[in-house]
Amino acid sequence: MERAINRQRILLDHLQPPPSSSAPSPLSASVCLAGDSAAYQRTNVFGDDVVIVAAYRTALCKSKRGGFKDTHADDLLAPVLKALIDKTSLNPSEVGDIVVGTVLAPGSQRASECRMAAFYAGFPETVPVRTVNRQCSSGLQAVADVAAAIRAGFYDIGIGAGLESMTINPMAWEGSVNPKVKIFEQAQNCLLPMGVTSENVASRFGVSRKEQDQAAVESHRRAAAATATGKFKEEIIPVATKIVDPKTGEEKPVTISVDDGIRPNTTLADLGKLKPVFKKDGSTTAGNSSQVSDGAGAVLLAKRSVAEKKGLPILGVFRTFAAVGVDPAIMGVGPAAAIPAAVKAAGLELDDIDLFEINEAFASQFVYCRNKLGLDPEKINVNGGAMAIGHPLGATGARCVATILHEMKRRGKDCRFGVISMCIGTGMGAAAVFERAGHADELSNARVVGTNSLLSKDAR
Amino acid sequence: MPAFKTPFNGYSVKFSPFYENRLAVATAQNFGILGNGRLHVLELSPSAGPSPTPVSELAAYDTADGVYDVAWSESHDNLIVAAIADGSVKLYDLALPPSANPIRSLQEHTREVQSADYNPVRRDSFITSSWDDTIKLWTLDRPTSVRTFKEHAYCVYGAVWNPRHGDVFASSSGDCTVRIWDVREPGSTMIIPAHEFEILSCDWNKYDDCCIVTGSVDKSIKVWDVRSFRVPVSVLNGHRYAVRKVKFSPHRQSLLVSCSYDMSVCLWDYMVEDALVGRYDHHTEFAVGVDMSVLVDGLLASTGWDELVYVWQHGTDPRAP
Numbered sequence: 001m002e003r004a005i006n007r008q009r010i011l012l013d014h015l016q017p018p019p020s021s022s023a024p025s026p027l028s029a030s031v032c033l034a035g036d037s038a039a040y041q042r043t044n045v046f047g048d049d050v051v052i053v054a055a056y057r058t059a060l061c062k063s064k065r066g067g068f069k070d071t072h073a074d075d076l077l078a079p080v081l082k083a084l085i086d087k088t089s090l091n092p093s094e095v096g097d098i099v100v101g102t103v104l105a106p107g108s109q110r111a112s113e114c115r116m117a118a119f120y121a122g123f124p125e126t127v128p129v130r131t132v133n134r135q136c137s138s139g140l141q142a143v144a145d146v147a148a149a150i151r152a153g154f155y156d157i158g159i160g161a162g163l164e165s166m167t168i169n170p171m172a173w174e175g176s177v178n179p180k181v182k183i184f185e186q187a188q189n190c191l192l193p194m195g196v197t198s199e200n201v202a203s204r205f206g207v208s209r210k211e212q213d214q215a216a217v218e219s220h221r222r223a224a225a226a227t228a229t230g231k232f233k234e235e236i237i238p239v240a241t242k243i244v245d246p247k248t249g250e251e252k253p254v255t256i257s258v259d260d261g262i263r264p265n266t267t268l269a270d271l272g273k274l275k276p277v278f279k280k281d282g283s284t285t286a287g288n289s290s291q292v293s294d295g296a297g298a299v300l301l302a303k304r305s306v307a308e309k310k311g312l313p314i315l316g317v318f319r320t321f322a323a324v325g326v327d328p329a330i331m332g333v334g335p336a337a338a339i340p341a342a343v344k345a346a347g348l349e350l351d352d353i354d355l356f357e358i359n360e361a362f363a364s365q366f367v368y369c370r371n372k373l374g375l376d377p378e379k380i381n382v383n384g385g386a387m388a389i390g391h392p393l394g395a396t397g398a399r400c401v402a403t404i405l406h407e408m409k410r411r412g413k414d415c416r417f418g419v420i421s422m423c424i425g426t427g428m429g430a431a432a433v434f435e436r437a438g439h440a441d442e443l444s445n446a447r448v449v450g451t452n453s454l455l456s457k458d459a460r
Numbered sequence: 461m462p463a464f465k466t467p468f469n470g471y472s473v474k475f476s477p478f479y480e481n482r483l484a485v486a487t488a489q490n491f492g493i494l495g496n497g498r499l500h501v502l503e504l505s506p507s508a509g510p511s512p513t514p515v516s517e518l519a520a521y522d523t524a525d526g527v528y529d530v531a532w533s534e535s536h537d538n539l540i541v542a543a544i545a546d547g548s549v550k551l552y553d554l555a556l557p558p559s560a561n562p563i564r565s566l567q568e569h570t571r572e573v574q575s576a577d578y579n580p581v582r583r584d585s586f587i588t589s590s591w592d593d594t595i596k597l598w599t600l601d602r603p604t605s606v607r608t609f610k611e612h613a614y615c616v617y618g619a620v621w622n623p624r625h626g627d628v629f630a631s632s633s634g635d636c637t638v639r640i641w642d643v644r645e646p647g648s649t650m651i652i653p654a655h656e657f658e659i660l661s662c663d664w665n666k667y668d669d670c671c672i673v674t675g676s677v678d679k680s681i682k683v684w685d686v687r688s689f690r691v692p693v694s695v696l697n698g699h700r701y702a703v704r705k706v707k708f709s710p711h712r713q714s715l716l717v718s719c720s721y722d723m724s725v726c727l728w729d730y731m732v733e734d735a736l737v738g739r740y741d742h743h744t745e746f747a748v749g750v751d752m753s754v755l756v757d758g759l760l761a762s763t764g765w766d767e768l769v770y771v772w773q774h775g776t777d778p779r780a781p
Contacts, residue, residue, distance in 0.1 A: 004494040007545075007572070010591065010615060011493070013634075014702040015721055017657045017677045 047305035050147040050318040051437065053090075053157075055402035056083045056237045057297035060259045060390035063166035067256035068294035071241040073105065073165040074113040078120035080298040083237040084159060085122065088300060088312055092122055095300075096155020098129045099145050101138025101162040102394035104169035107131065114163065134323065136361065137422050137430035138162060139297060139397025144321035144432060146301050156306040161298035162399065164392035170292075189328035190426040195278035195289065197425075198362035201332045202283045205368050209283035212363035213271040216288040216387045218377075219360055223384025224264035231383060231410070232259065235402040261291045261390045288363035293390030297398030316405045316418075319433040320345040326427045332365020334429020335421035336372040342431035343419065350375070353433075354415040355408060357400040359422030360385035369423075383407060396422060401434070408436040463770050463779070464515040468498055470763030472529045472749040478537035480755035481505070482518065485769050488526025492545060497527035499542050501554060504771060515771070521552055521561055531576040535583035535600075543573035549588050549598065568596060568605050575618045581626030589616035595631050597643060609641055611648050617660045618705075624669040632662035638674055640686055652689045654682055661705045667713040673730070675703030681718055683730045694730040698739070704747065710754045717760065719747035725762045727774065742770055742778040 058076055061067035068076060077100065085092045100114040115129045134141040139162025146158035173191075181187045192200075201207065226232055238257035245252065266287070276282035277289075307314055322341035326333050335358050343350055356379055360366045366387075370380060383403060386396065400420040408415045421431035468487035476482035481504040489495030501518040525546035533539030538554035542562075547569040550562040569590040578586040585599045585606070593612045596605040614634035622628035627643045638659055640650035655676035665671035671693070673683050681696040681703055701721035709715035714731035725747050727737040745765035753759035758774040772778040 007493045010634075011491075014658065014660065014677050014704075017702075 045304070047303070047308075048151070049304040050150045050301055051304045051307050051314045052316045052318060052401065052405055052434070053300040053302050053307055053312045054084050054088050054315060055235065055297070055299040055398070055405050056080050056087070057235055057395070057399045057402045058239050058295045059232075059236050059256050060261065060291075060293045060295035060392055060395075060399065061256060062261050062390065063170075063292045063294050063392075066167075066260045066294065067243065067254065068165065068239070068241065069167050070244045070251075071165070071239070071294070072113075073110070073163055073168055073296075074117035074120065075241060076165060076239065076294065076296040077114060077117040077161060077163045077298070079237050079239045080296050081118060081121035081123070081159065081161065084298055084300040090157070090300070090310070090312065093124045093126055094157050095123065095127050096158045097146065097149060098123070098127060098159045098161065099142040100129065100131045100394075101133070101140070101142035101160075101397055102131050103133055103135055103138050103164060104166065104171060104393060105164075106169075107133070110163075114161075117163075133394070134428070134430065135425045136359065136391070136393050137323065137397050137424050137428070138394040139399065140321070140401070140420060140422065140430055140432055141323070141397065143299050143301065143318070143397060143401055144430075146299075147318040147321070150301060150303050157300070157302045159298055159300055160398065160401075161296065162392075162395035162397050163296040164394040164396075165294045166292045166392060167294050186328055186427075192329060193278060194331070194361065194425055195284050197329060197331045198284040198289065198364045199276075199279045199282045201330045201362070201368055202364035204330060205333075205372075207283070207364045207367050209272075209288075210268075211367050212283055212288040213268055213285075215360070215363040215367050216271055217266050217268055219381065219384045219387040219389075220263050220266040221384075222382060223259070223262045223388035226383035227258060227262060228264075231407070232403075233257075235406045259389050261293060262384065262388045266388075284362055284364060288387060290359070290361050290386035290391035291389075293392040295390065295392040295395045295399065297395050297402055299398055299401045314437040315409060316437050317435040319417075319435050321430070321432040323424075323428055323430040326429060328427030330365075331425055331427040332362055332423045333368060333372070334423035334427070335359075335365075335369040335431060336429070338429030338431035339369075339373060339419055339421045342421075342433050346417075346433040348417060348433065353417050353419050354379065355382065355404060355411070355418040356380040357404040357418065357420045358385070359391065359396055359400065360387045361391060361423050363387060365423055369421075397430075405434060405436075408434070412436075413438075463768050464500075464502055464517075466498070466500060466763070466767050466769060468496070468526075469745075469765040469767055470749055470769060471527060473761045473763040473769055474530050474532055474751050475753040475755070475759070475761060476532050476537070477534060477754050478532075480753060480759075483751070483761055483769075483771070484530045484532060484540055485763055486527035486530040486542060486749070487763075487767075488528065488545060491765055492526040492528065495526065497523040497525055497544065499523065499527050499530060499540070499552065500769075501540070502769065515769075519552075519554055519558070521558065523550065528573060529575045531578045531586060533583075533586075534578045534580050541576045541578060541586055541588075543576040543588055545572045547571055547573060547590065547592070549573055549576065549596075551600075564603075566598060566603075566605070568608075569594065571615075574615070575620075577620045577629070579621045579626055580623055581621070587619045587621065587629055589619035589631055591615040593633075595619045595629075595641070607643065609648070611639060612637070614658070617658070618662055620663050622664050622669055623666050630662050630664060630672055632659040632674055634658040638662050638672065638684075640672075650686060650689070652684060652686070654684065654689075654692070655680070658702075660702060661707075663707050663716070665708045665713065666710050673706045673708060673716055675706035675718055675720075677702040679703065679720075679722075681706055681716075681728065683716075694735065696728050696730060696735050698726060698728075698736050699724065705750050707750060707752060709752050711752075711757045717750050717752055719750040719762055719764070721746045721748075723747050723764065725750055725760070738774065740772075740778055743768065 143160030274285035
């Protein structure tokens with residue numbers, strides 16, 4: 001028997017020479033896509049992953065009446081940019097680009113304001129700044145653009161941000177409309193007020209007023225609970241600013257650190273009394289629509305290898321992003337199209353997603369998307385959404401990144417993948433998949449099967 | 461060309477130097493790790509045109525342990541030397557009835573004997589190499605070995621005579637060296653650290669008595685000139701696992717054949733840039749034995765752990781019926 005073992009050893013050495021020799025072993029484990037019939041593609045820690053180092057936001061305040069009504073837009077952006085640098089001790093000159101999502105403000109003026117905000121925040125002149133506008137998903141688009149640029153190798157560290165002061169820049173149309181628009185129904189539908197598209201979604205897909213009001217109540221309840229338990233303290237950067245008393249004209253310095261649109265005691269009965277705004281017999285009211293707000297958010301992204309080398313914290317991993325177009329007349333259905341696209345691109349299934357942050361532009365579209373995708377309400381907007389917290393158009397995407405990643409961090413191991421999505425005016429949806437840091441699949445072609453139903457997920 | 465199924469796993473195959481349609485196959489049970497062995501002598505029916513030519517078994521000899529190698533005598537057309545895993549070297553005479561065989565069993569090696577080579581110049585002697593780190597020189601007229609060559613520090617996987625000089629042979633070992641010996645000298649005359657990993661096989665060029673080829677666990681094949689052995693003449697990469705056996709062509713100076721644990725048999729021309737002349741993937745297990753016929757140009761034979769012996773003309777599909 002000893003002889004047989006010896007023979008085996010000698011033959012085995014021919015196949016896998018002992019590593020004592022100078023050359024490396026010819027056999028090594030490697031990741032492959034073939035995989036087993038696992039629910040999701042095996043992901044691992046790779047040096048070229050794009051990771052989120054930090055994500056912060058300002059409080060969101062009601063426009064014209066809230067805490068930021070007398071605050072310049074650049075004064076909203078500068079504190080969050082500064083916070084990224086201060087809290088990570090990163091040398092600001094190492095940032096390759098700052099991309100700001102912004103929607104309503106005049107393009108060139110806002111680009112200048114953002115550049116100025118970078119100077120206020122202490123960035124050197126060498127760090128470039130640009131803006132991006134994909135309507136309500138501009139903040140998320142900014143983050144995705146930075147992630148794409150890092151992946152492309154343009155730079156290793158970048159900031160994706162979002163900014164909106166709806167006090168200063170209300171929704172408006174400048175100049176005349178091209179009369180040609182009448183020939184193109186879809187183009188004409190781009191001109192529909194957002195509230196009308198909400199009514200279209202509600203009537204076309206049969207979302208009742210009660211369901212919508214219910215969603216609004218839940219949003220306020222969750223946001224109030226999150227605020228009360230201090231959950232938002234980790235993501236909100238207090239902004240020192242001023243408030244002018246509209247009657248006396250008296251200026252008062254204040255520090256804004258709490259969202260001011262949340263109404264903890266909102267009830268179904270209260271909301272039921274509100275009149276529809278966009279259609280006489282409609283269902284979209286001020287109570288079940290997103291709030292008009294001011295605010296900003298910023299996300300610091302980096303290549304993983306660089307982040308690790310510099311000792312930067314890693315909050316999460318940016319996995320995928322998708323933007324998909326839909327019918328402009330029912331633009332609110334965007335997330336129902338974009339979420340599956342982004343999740344699929346990540347090699348995942350909807351069931352694998354532990355947390356969703358779906359922007360509540362209107363309760364109608366939010367409820368529709370939730371039901372359409374068959375999502376568990378307990379996984380969506382667990383800390384409330386735009387109906388309670390507010391929806392500063394350009395900032396919302398960046399705000400959601402901060403909210404979801406901090407919530408995923410709190411939830412720990414049970415929460416691996418998170419999805420952010422929003423509908424986009426003129427008929428689009430955007431979605432992005434994030435992974436909590438600290439998750440890595442071992443290099444293995446076998447895995448522990450908890451409950452064995454003897455059928456793979458693929459077999460369903 | 462035909463394939464022959466052996467009951468055990470193939471270890472070596474050799475064409476007879478006397479009959480173009482005869483070959484000997486060494487096999488071992490359970491991949492040569494445990495169990496018996498069997499030596500087959502096969503006869504290819506003389507082919508008449510393209511018709512299928514079946515293989516018949518001329519003789520088969522059972523052994524108590526695996527047969528790792530076989531060598532035809534260069535002096536007697538019926539004489540075969542077999543290297544046995546139990547350390548013995550056995551001689552078989554095809555002319556005698558099975559009951560009279562083996563005609564001799566030489567028990568001197570203390571571990572597995574992996575190779576046997578008959579001296580083509582001085583046709584009365586042969587050498588065997590063993591995992592006991594030694595090479596032994598034998599002659600037919602003596603009951604014991606003439607000499608033992610012990611210098612290698614690990615298994616000696618192969619030892620082959622120089623085709624011109626009856627006193628010179630080369631040996632390849634797991635100690636990562638190839639040694640050149642002259643039986644008139646007390647020790648090896650040359651040590652070539654040819655590879656970084658174990659060297660499983662070597663062979664002399666049949667047209668250039670200074671040229672040798674080595675095959676290694678590092679997956680490469682190297683061609684050397686023993687007069688300037690600091691750098692190889694050529695390095696042939698292409699096998700995906702250890703190269704088990706290398707052999708120069710008896711017909712073309714620059715042609716050589718190799719077989720590997722990657723289950724393929726490859727033909728190489730080491731003098732041209734695109735060295736890989738052909739790759740045969742007919743085996744479904746480790747290809748461990750290969751030979752080129754001296755009598756028929758381009759005729760190849762191979763065997764492997766898939767228990768199959770293939771004989772085919774270069775350029776044709778070994779599996780073709």
